[in-house]
Amino acid sequence: MTVDQQHMLAVGLFTLVVLVTLGITFWAGRRGSAAEEFYTGGRDFTPMQNGFAISGDYMSAASFLGITGLIVLYGYDGLLYTVGFLVAWLMVLMLVAELVRNCGRYTLADVLAMRMRQRPVRGAAGVSSIVITLLYLVAQMVGAGSLVSLLLGLDSTWGRAWGIIGIGALMIVYVTVGGMTATTWIQIVKCVVLMAGTALLCVLVIVRFHGDAGALMRAAAAHSGYGHRYYSPGLKYGGSALNRLDFVSLGLALVLGTAGLPHILARFYTVPTARAARRSTMWAIGLVGTFYLMTIVLGLGAAALVGTANVRASNDAGNTAVPMLAQVLGGGQGTIGGTVLFAVISAVAFATILAVVAGLTLASSAAFAHDLWARAFRRADEAPPSERQEVVVARISAVAIGALAIVLSLYAQRLNVAFLVSIAFAVAASANLPTLLFNLFWRRFTTRGATWSIYGGLTVALVLVIFSPTVSGGPEAIFTGVDFHWFPLENPGVISIPCGFFFGWLGTVTSAETADPDAYAELEVRSLTGAGAV
Amino acid sequence: MLRHREAIGSPQKRSPGAQLPAEGRPQGPEDGGAGNGFDWWKAPKGLRDRASAGESAAASATEAGTEAGAGTEAVPGSGSEPEAMAGFATGSGVNTPGARKGARSKARAGSRTGAKSGAASGGSHSVGRAGTGAGAATGAAAKSGAGAATAAPAGPVGSGPEPGPDQPSAYPAAARVPEQGHGPGLEAVVRAAAEADAAFDREQSRLRAAHAEVYRHVHDGEEFQLIRRSYRGFVFPACAAFLLWYLGYIVAAVTLPGLMARPVAGPFNVAWLLALLQFVTTFLLTWLYARHARDRRDRAALGLRWETQDRLR
Numbered sequence: 001m002t003v004d005q006q007h008m009l010a011v012g013l014f015t016l017v018v019l020v021t022l023g024i025t026f027w028a029g030r031r032g033s034a035a036e037e038f039y040t041g042g043r044d045f046t047p048m049q050n051g052f053a054i055s056g057d058y059m060s061a062a063s064f065l066g067i068t069g070l071i072v073l074y075g076y077d078g079l080l081y082t083v084g085f086l087v088a089w090l091m092v093l094m095l096v097a098e099l100v101r102n103c104g105r106y107t108l109a110d111v112l113a114m115r116m117r118q119r120p121v122r123g124a125a126g127v128s129s130i131v132i133t134l135l136y137l138v139a140q141m142v143g144a145g146s147l148v149s150l151l152l153g154l155d156s157t158w159g160r161a162w163g164i165i166g167i168g169a170l171m172i173v174y175v176t177v178g179g180m181t182a183t184t185w186i187q188i189v190k191c192v193v194l195m196a197g198t199a200l201l202c203v204l205v206i207v208r209f210h211g212d213a214g215a216l217m218r219a220a221a222a223h224s225g226y227g228h229r230y231y232s233p234g235l236k237y238g239g240s241a242l243n244r245l246d247f248v249s250l251g252l253a254l255v256l257g258t259a260g261l262p263h264i265l266a267r268f269y270t271v272p273t274a275r276a277a278r279r280s281t282m283w284a285i286g287l288v289g290t291f292y293l294m295t296i297v298l299g300l301g302a303a304a305l306v307g308t309a310n311v312r313a314s315n316d317a318g319n320t321a322v323p324m325l326a327q328v329l330g331g332g333q334g335t336i337g338g339t340v341l342f343a344v345i346s347a348v349a350f351a352t353i354l355a356v357v358a359g360l361t362l363a364s365s366a367a368f369a370h371d372l373w374a375r376a377f378r379r380a381d382e383a384p385p386s387e388r389q390e391v392v393v394a395r396i397s398a399v400a401i402g403a404l405a406i407v408l409s410l411y412a413q414r415l416n417v418a419f420l421v422s423i424a425f426a427v428a429a430s431a432n433l434p435t436l437l438f439n440l441f442w443r444r445f446t447t448r449g450a451t452w453s454i455y456g457g458l459t460v461a462l463v464l465v466i467f468s469p470t471v472s473g474g475p476e477a478i479f480t481g482v483d484f485h486w487f488p489l490e491n492p493g494v495i496s497i498p499c500g501f502f503f504g505w506l507g508t509v510t511s512a513e514t515a516d517p518d519a520y521a522e523l524e525v526r527s528l529t530g531a532g533a534v
Numbered sequence: 535m536l537r538h539r540e541a542i543g544s545p546q547k548r549s550p551g552a553q554l555p556a557e558g559r560p561q562g563p564e565d566g567g568a569g570n571g572f573d574w575w576k577a578p579k580g581l582r583d584r585a586s587a588g589e590s591a592a593a594s595a596t597e598a599g600t601e602a603g604a605g606t607e608a609v610p611g612s613g614s615e616p617e618a619m620a621g622f623a624t625g626s627g628v629n630t631p632g633a634r635k636g637a638r639s640k641a642r643a644g645s646r647t648g649a650k651s652g653a654a655s656g657g658s659h660s661v662g663r664a665g666t667g668a669g670a671a672t673g674a675a676a677k678s679g680a681g682a683a684t685a686a687p688a689g690p691v692g693s694g695p696e697p698g699p700d701q702p703s704a705y706p707a708a709a710r711v712p713e714q715g716h717g718p719g720l721e722a723v724v725r726a727a728a729e730a731d732a733a734f735d736r737e738q739s740r741l742r743a744a745h746a747e748v749y750r751h752v753h754d755g756e757e758f759q760l761i762r763r764s765y766r767g768f769v770f771p772a773c774a775a776f777l778l779w780y781l782g783y784i785v786a787a788v789t790l791p792g793l794m795a796r797p798v799a800g801p802f803n804v805a806w807l808l809a810l811l812q813f814v815t816t817f818l819l820t821w822l823y824a825r826h827a828r829d830r831r832d833r834a835a836l837g838l839r840w841e842t843q844d845r846l847r
Contacts, residue, residue, distance in 0.1 A: 076787075076806070076809075079809055080787060082809075083783070083809055083812045086813065087780045087812060090772075090816060090819055090820065091773065093820060093823060095769065095773060213802075214801055217800075217802070218801050221801065228795075231795070231803055231805065231806065232791060232794055232795040232803060233787040234791050238788070244788035244789065247784070247787075248781075248785060251781070251784040255780055275832060278824065278827060282820055285817070285820050286817075286820075289813055518746040518749065518750055521746075521749050521750050521753035522749035522753075524753060525749050525752050525753050525758060526749075528758070528761055528762060528765060528835060529752075529758070529835045529836075529838045529839040530835065530836070531752075531838070531839045532843065533839075
């Protein structure tokens with residue numbers, strides 16, 4: 001088969017993915033348009049279904065392609081990412097999932113509004129949720145654009161632009177027509193397909209090396225060009241002290257950010273009870289953990305069979321390592337097996353992107369409609385709108401946010417995907433997590449503490465990013481030719497996360513009002529027993 | 535209590551109505567995210583489904599009314615619980631002419647899960663006024679208490695007086711629209727509306743205080759303190775331990791290359807061993823936490839949940 005036929009096959013499979021997901025969307029869209037349905041899919045998913053959907057929401061193309069690529073390029077330092085992404089789930093499991101399920105309805109702000117003054121905290125939480133999801137969304141779409149154009153052989157500026165626009169349009173359709181029901185089912189299907197595709201490649205790699213892990217590692221090291229240094233940390237983060245501190249900062253953001261991501265929090269509202277939320281988190285931990293263990297095998301396999309130099313020649317960030325590995329495992333370029341496997345894995349990656357961007361768009365439209373438009377933008381004595389109106393606004397805002405994400409992604413094509421994702425995690429860990437934890441576990445926490453914590457963490461994180469070497473002055477900076485950076489680290493987490501907690505404390509101890517002990521008693525009883533849960 | 539324990543197996547699988555005694559114990563109050571502590575009881579699921587069937591068929595008001603009526607029958611005694619089941623109690627007189635619009639929107643109001651509550655609890659105030667605006671409902675709102683008034687449909691807002699003899703019998707028989715509610719003058723309507731508002735506000739703050747009292751009481755009780763201690767006693771040390779273990783691993787990875795490169799078996803070195811141990815401890819801690827929650831908390835928490843909700847009524 002020629003390269004053209006290969007791309008034709010990929011196009012055919014992409015079309016299949018689009019048709020299946022649109023089918024799910026229109027099926028789900030017929031189920032009704034109540035707010036409960038739109039935001040939570042009716043809250044009647046089983047823990048297993050939700051566990052798959054959570055994993056589908058979390059395992060982005062950045063994980064599937066990006067981390068495998070990092071392992072190919074940097075060996076052990078790529079593996080460090082997988083550990084952070086997995087361990088973060090313990091935080092979600094133990095401190096967040098059940099309590100949030102018991103206290104909230106649709107968004108993070110619901111949990112805060114339970115004991116705080118509604119308008120300020122909803123305004124703050126809504127703004128930070130939209131900022132985080134937009135950053136994450138742009139990261140996914142930028143990655144998706146280059147990926148789609150690469151997989152379909154449209155590797156030009158226009159090819160990437162059309163990839164971004166197409167994916168943006170699809171995600172808007174999923175969310176506006178199908179709401180949470182469609183998004184969840186797309187994520188479930190994607191998770192199954194992704195796990196199956198990864199497992200298939202993993203088995204093929206293991207068979208190729210006759211089940212000998214030592215042989216696989218030795219071959220990977222030999223073809224990586226690094227020799228035994230490939231097994232040890234330091235290839236990517238082994239330079240100056242600042243370089244190493246940067247990695248600690250990234251690790252902190254990864255492990256604390258997950259629990260503050262709005263689209264992950266929203267997933268816990270799709271199950272009926274806190275117990276179901278816990279069990280879905282356990283499913284997610286099992287799936288995510290298995291997945292990352294398999295990506296390690298894929299990374300080593302790609303280094304051993306494709307070779308680090310070849311991967312780097314194809315894509316600087318290593319994003320094409322997995323499809324290239326699939327091609328080799330299928331029999332090599334030009335063979336039928338190689339072509340089919342390449343196309344199938346490309347389609348899996350495509351489905352992965354679609355599911356993640358749909359979840360993100362839904363979370364930010366909920367934050368806008370439910371928190372900002374319906375509550376925070378109104379005077380205290382003004383009645384909130386009906387749920388019907390709210391859902392209409394949520395659908396409109398999904399279109400608007402999707403369009404905004406498309407435009408931003410078109411301008412942000414030069415940005416590094418992994419960088420954008422790590423910024424989203426850092427902002428979530430600095431703005432959302434301190435507020436959420438203080439709200440759940442600190443009796444004296446006040447409204448001012450909550451707003452200071454969110455705005456403080458958000459501002460510090462964003463300012464530090466703007467004046468970091470990734471925006472100006474660094475080797476891969478957005479702005480070339482000018483240099484206004486003064487913050488030496490690429491990831492702001494190590495400064496901004498403590499700042500988020502500090503501002504929460506400062507706002508609380510300086511506020512004139514004292515926290516209402518009754519409201520906290522109610523929150524504790526409800527969060528731990530589920531009394532009054534929706 | 536025994537019933538609660540039985541229910542623990544799979545609370546989400548049963549219709550909540552099944553776990554509840556015949557008087558139709560509600561599944562849970564809905565705060566509506568309004569954060570003001572004004573709770574709405576959620577309708578039992580079986581009823582919700584039935585009523586949502588009514589929603590789709592609501593093109594005909596009569597049909598909707600029938601559906602809602604059916605819902606009411608399924609919960610004997612719900613009619614005497616204006617705060618609890620107002621959405622469903624509407625069924626009782628819905629078929630009377632002149633209540634068509636009301637029937638329709640009520641069926642909708644009570645139909646879906648808790649969703650309404652955003653509108654219901656947050657929007658309850660205006661909704662109560664809307665009811666008064668309809669003229670005939672004023673007395674009813676004032677008499678039957680705000681709990682019921684808030685359930686009045688949002689639908690007929692601004693539809694002007696609809697002089698049905700039995701306007702929205704959203705309320706139990708005792709609170710039916712009084713005779714003098716018929717065709718009042720404008721002033722009377724305004725006055726009645728103001729009265730209803732005041733009554734609504736009083737009722738709401740009374741309810742809020744009552745709920746705060748219940749939560750405070752449950753919170754200070756030995757049963758809840760046990761749950762709380764058990765949860766915090768496991769979760770705080772566990773979180774501290776895994777965070778320290780993870781941060782220690784990260785810091786070691788970037789500062790101790792010599793130790794990390796020490797071989798263990800073949801190409802497998804200390805760094806790989808630690809990374810795999812991170813995976814193992816994550817799975818292990820997940821399992822430990824789940825077991826702890828299942829054995830130490832779930833049973834007590836669910837029992838306390840129904841008990842709290844019982845008291846809140």
